[in-house]
Structures are given as C-alpha cells and as structure tokens.
Amino acid sequence: xxxxxxxxxxxxxxxxxxxxxxxxxxxxxxxxxxxxxxxxxxxxxxxxxxxxxxxxxxxxxxxxxxxxxxxxxxxxxxxxxxxxxxxxxxxxxxxxxxxxxxxxxxxxxxxxxxxxxxxxxxxxxxxxxxxxxxxxxxxxxxxxxxxxxxxxxxxxxxxxxxxxxxxxxxxxxxxxxxxxxxxxxxxxxxxxxxxxxxxxxxxxxxxxxxxxxxxxxxxxxxxxxxxxxxxxxxxxxxxxxxxxxxxxxxxxxxxxxxxxxxxxxxxxxxxxxxxxxxxxxxxxxxxxxxxxxxxxxxxxxxxxxxxx
Numbered sequence: 001x002x003x004x005x006x007x008x009x010x011x012x013x014x015x016x017x018x019x020x021x022x023x024x025x026x027x028x029x030x031x032x033x034x035x036x037x038x039x040x041x042x043x044x045x046x047x048x049x050x051x052x053x054x055x056x057x058x059x060x061x062x063x064x065x066x067x068x069x070x071x072x073x074x075x076x077x078x079x080x081x082x083x084x085x086x087x088x089x090x091x092x093x094x095x096x097x098x099x100x101x102x103x104x105x106x107x108x109x110x111x112x113x114x115x116x117x118x119x120x121x122x123x124x125x126x127x128x129x130x131x132x133x134x135x136x137x138x139x140x141x142x143x144x145x146x147x148x149x150x151x152x153x154x155x156x157x158x159x160x161x162x163x164x165x166x167x168x169x170x171x172x173x174x175x176x177x178x179x180x181x182x183x184x185x186x187x188x189x190x191x192x193x194x195x196x197x198x199x200x201x202x203x204x205x206x207x208x209x210x211x212x213x214x215x216x217x218x219x220x221x222x223x224x225x226x227x228x229x230x231x232x233x234x235x236x237x238x239x240x241x242x243x244x245x246x247x248x249x250x251x252x253x254x255x256x257x258x259x260x261x262x263x264x265x266x267x268x269x270x271x272x273x274x275x276x277x278x279x280x281x282x283x284x285x286x287x288x289x290x291x292x293x294x295x296x297x298x299x300x301x302x303x304x305x306x307x308x
Contacts, residue, residue, distance in 0.1 A: 006252035010086035010259055015077075017260060018234035019043035019227065021267040025194070028271025043230060047223045055219035060120045068115035069217060069224035075108030076228045080235045084163035087247030087255045093159040098146040101158060102139060105191075105232065109135055112225070116213040127212030130282070134190055134197065134209065137289040141187050144296035145180050149243070151303050152176065162239065165248035173306075176299035181243045183299070185269065186292035188240065190285075192233040195274040197285050237266035 023040035030037020057065065081091040082101050090097075113132060116124040149161040152169050170177055190197040193210035200211065214225050241262030247255040280288055 004089075006086045006256060007084070007089050007091050009252075010256050011080065011091060013256060013260060014080065014085050014234050014238060014263070015231070017263055018230040019047065021234050021237060021263050022230045024264050024267030025270035025274065028268045029274045032272065032275035043226065047227055050218075050223035050226070051220050053219040055217075055221050058119060058216060061115075061118050061216070064111070065115045065118045065216075066221070068111040069221040069228070071111045072108045072228040073224050073231070075104050076231045076235065079104045080231065082158055083235055083239060084159045084242065085235075085238050085259060086252065087242050087245075087250070087259065088163045088252070089159045090157075090163070093157050095156040097157050097159075098150075098161070102142055102146075106135070106139075108228065112213060115217075119216050121216070124213055124215060127208055127210070130209045131213060134285060134289065137286055137293070138187050138190050141183055141289065141293035141296050144293055144300055145183050145187075148176060148180055148296060148300040148303055151300065162242040163248055165246060170246070173303055176302045177243060179295040179299040179302075181240055183292045183295040184236070184240045184243065185266075186288070186295075188233065188236040188266075189270065189273065190289055190292075191236060192229060194233075194270055196277045196280045196288065199279045233270075234263055237263050240266060 020040060020043075023038075023043050026042070027037055027040040079101050082093060082097040084090045084093075094100075109131065113128040116128040146158075146161065150156060152173050153161050153164055155161050155164065189195070193200055198209040198211070210229075214222065217225055238259060241259060245258055245262060247258055250258065
C-alpha cells in the first residue's frame with residue numbers, strides 16, 4: 001500500500017467510522033452511569049431513518065436554510081482532506097493549510113448560523129449567538145496549538161506537523177506535546193458540542209447551544225447535520241491521535257489500524273468525561289476555553305524557551 005493509497009483508505013475509514021465514534025462515547029457514558037443506554041451503532045440507525053423521511057420547511061425560511069446542511073458536510077469533508085488521517089500525508093497539502101483547515105470548518109459554521117437566523121426564531125438566534133462566541137474562543141487555542149506544532153517540527157503544513165516521524169520531538173518536547181494533546185481534546189469537546197461545554201442529549205431549551213440552532217431541520221437535512229457533526233468529531237479526534245501516537249514509521253496498514261483504534265479510544269475518553277463531569281454554566285465556558293488556550297500558550301513558551 002503506497003502513501004497516497006493509505007491516505008485515501010484512512011479518509012474512507014474516517015467517513016465510515018465517524019458515527020461510531022459518537023456512539024462509543026454515548027455507550028461509554030451509559031455504562032459508567034449504570035444505564036443500559038442506546039447501542040454504539042444507534043447514530044447509523046438514526047441517519048438511515050432520517051434519510052428515508054421527508055423534510056419540512058417553514059414558510060419564513062429561504063434557500064440559505066436548505067443549503068446550509070449540504071455545506072456543513074461539504075466543508076467538513078474538505079477540511080478532512082488537509083489532515084494527514086493516516087499519520088503520514090494528507091490528500092491535499094500546501095504550506096499554511098492549517099489556516100485553511102480552521103476557516104473551512106468556520107465556513108460551515110457560518111452557514112449553519114445563517115440558517116438558524118433565517119428561521120426568524122429568537123430562540124435559534126440565541127443559540128447562534130452562543131455558538132459564534134464559543135467558536136471565536138476555540139479559534140485562539142487551535143491556532144496556538146498549530147503554532148506550537150509548527151515550531152516543534154519546523155513545518156508549515158498539517159502533513160509536516162502531524163505526519164512526520166516526530167518520536168524524537170517527543171523525546172525533546174514531551175511536556176509541551178502532552179499539553180497540546182490536552183488542549184486539542186478540550187477544544188474537540190467544545191467544537192463538537194459535548195460536555196462540559198454543551199450536552200447533545202439536553203432537552204432544557206434555555207441551556208442549549210448547538211442543538212437549539214438545528215431545531216427546525218428535519219429529515220435528510222437533519223441527517224446531514226448530524227453526520228457533519230460526527231465527522232468533525234472524528235477528524236479532530238484523528239488529530240489528537242496523530243499527536244499522541246506518531247505513526248509515520250509504521251507500515252501503511254498498521255498506521256490505518258492504529259487510527260481506527262485511536263478514534264474508538266477518543267470516543268471512550270469523551271464518554272468518561274461526560275460520565276464524570278457536569279455541563280458547565282454558560283458564564284464558565286469562556287473560562288474553560290481560556291484554560292485550554294493557556295495550555296497551548298504555555299507549551300509554545302516552553303518550546304521557544306528550550307528549543308530542541
């Protein structure tokens with residue numbers, strides 16, 4: 001299996017495995033809290049059920065509302081192509097692609113926010129306001145993390161940052177890379193609307209963030225949004241796996257196998273967090289995100305202070 005083939009195979013694996021990662025998180029939470037819970041494959045069943053249903057549109061909505069779910073999935077797919085999912089190279093790579101990764105994901109969120117505002121509901125507008133506020137804070141930590149990885153590896157593309165055999169970088173910068181891993185995992189929870197920032201299972205409308213924005217979507221449109229959210233979780237999870245388990249020296253098949261196991265481990269980690277932590281009050285969320293960004297800032301200072 002050559003490098004390009006392994007990158008394509010890892011990309012397809014992430015597409016197929018994405019709903020299972022969210023399902024493993026839910027299943028782990030259920031097991032740790034003593035509940036039977038839904039099966040790990042429940043999201044696949046939900047997506048299939050939604051695809052077969054018809055969509056209902058409010059008379060107040062415009063073409064933006066109908067276009068947003070497609071763009072959410074399309075932008076997430078495009079962002080995934082610049083991430084070295086197989087731990088070696090990405091399908092698309094260029095200098096500075098980490099900036100494109102952040103803003104392509106942001107473009108999908110932009111249209112989802114527009115769709116929420118398009119409904120004319122003050123309720124969905126409230127959720128959109130919260131989503132944009134938290135996303136702007138996530139961006140700080142994400143860029144600081146990429147900046148630190150760039151300084152450590154002396155690379156300007158995600159393939160260079162995450163796809164190099166940087167076991168030697170772990171030997172020289174282990175504390176900084178541990179903090180980067182923790183920061184990326186904390187940002188993953190915020191970006192994918194998981195506890196402690198948001199609760200995907202909440203029914204308390206005044207506490208909703210992401211869920212309140214998609215209340216009016218139904219049928220295949222809702223299926224696209226749910227799949228896009230699961231795919232974003234899997235792509236960000238793959239980045240955490242790439243930092244914690246450098247795979248550039250592994251065979252292509254071994255690297256892809258580690259990716260699959262690592263993504264399921266990320267799902268278990270999310271489930272443990274959700275079983276042991278409560279959802280934060282909204283005023284506490286910016287402090288949580290500032291703490292995550294501080295980890296990335298401290299790691300950057302550490303790397304600059306003690307260059308390898």
